[in-house]
Amino acid sequence: QLQLQESGPGLVKPSETLSLTCTVSGGSISSSSYYWGWIRQPPGKGLEWIGSIYYSGSTYYNPSLKSRVAISVDTSKNQFSLKLSSVTAADTAVYYCTRRLKGISMDDYWGQGTLVTVSS
Amino acid sequence: QSVLTQPPSASGTPGQRVTISCSGSSSNIGSNAVNWYQQLPGTAPKLLIYTNNQRPSGVPDRFSGSKSGTSASLAISGLQSEDEADYYCAAWDDSLNGHYVFGTGTKVTVL
Numbered sequence: 001q002l003q004l005q006e007s008g009p010g011l012v013k014p015s016e017t018l019s020l021t022c023t024v025s026g027g028s029i030s031s032s033s034y035y036w037g038w039i040r041q042p043p044g045k046g047l048e049w050i051g052s053i054y055y056s057g058s059t060y061y062n063p064s065l066k067s068r069v070a071i072s073v074d075t076s077k078n079q080f081s082l083k084l085s086s087v088t089a090a091d092t093a094v095y096y097c098t099r100r101l102k103g104i105s106m107d108d109y110w111g112q113g114t115l116v117t118v119s120s
Numbered sequence: 121q122s123v124l125t126q127p128p129s130a131s132g133t134p135g136q137r138v139t140i141s142c143s144g145s146s147s148n149i150g151s152n153a154v155n156w157y158q159q160l161p162g163t164a165p166k167l168l169i170y171t172n173n174q175r176p177s178g179v180p181d182r183f184s185g186s187k188s189g190t191s192a193s194l195a196i197s198g199l200q201s202e203d204e205a206d207y208y209c210a211a212w213d214d215s216l217n218g219h220y221v222f223g224t225g226t227k228v229t230v231l
Contacts, residue, residue, distance in 0.1 A: 039165075046122055047157070047165065047208055049220040063216040096164055105212045105220060106155045106170040113164050 002027040004111035018084040022097030030055045035100040036080045040093040124223035131229040142192040142209035152212040154192040159206040204230045
């Protein structure tokens with residue numbers, strides 16, 4: 001059974017960089033059938049796609065976040081990571097990592113989510 | 121940020137049929153498949169419908185999806201108390217070099 005688990009600091013100061021890691025277990029991140037991605041949800045609000053990465057390293061980003069986002073993959077550790085720079089209070093959200101089926105763009109597995117609060 | 125429009129809320133009594141609409145444009149729903157996600161209170165979203173009308177294994181057949189032009193719909197027939205949740209549509213958008221967009225979300229209440 002595939003599982004995804006987010007990890008990282010729950011509190012980040014304004015203007016600093018948010019860093020999260022997603023560890024994949026029960027399956028290989030190097031599968032050619034999937035992308036791996038991040039989606040966030042501010043408290044009480046809707047879902048926002050952040051971006052996705054293929055095991056080869058190719059990426060797709062939300063245009064509204066592209067200048068501040070970097071997603072990377074470490075196939076040796078079966079992990080992928082998110083970095084979001086110059087954060088503000090508007091970046092406070094639950095961050096989910098997901099598996100996305102290549103070609104269909106559906107997120108079929110989700111992590112439980114981790115709340116990141118931006119505050120001084 | 122959301123470019124797909126959904127009604128904020130929908131409701132029904134147990135056993136009734138509830139329908140949720142999702143309105144988009146030619147660059148998203150009009151040219152790409154629609155997915156639907158269900159988010160139970162306090163949990164991560166779960167894939168409910170993919171490619172307009174396909175159900176993943178384990179999703180009851182009382183959930184169904186459809187698409188026409190630049191709009192899509194999710195129908196829940198035989199509404200049950202455990203269906204009380206937030207529902208989001210989503211689709212790939214071909215504008216701005218391509219990106220994935222979600223709907224505004226609909227809260228379904230079982231009366």
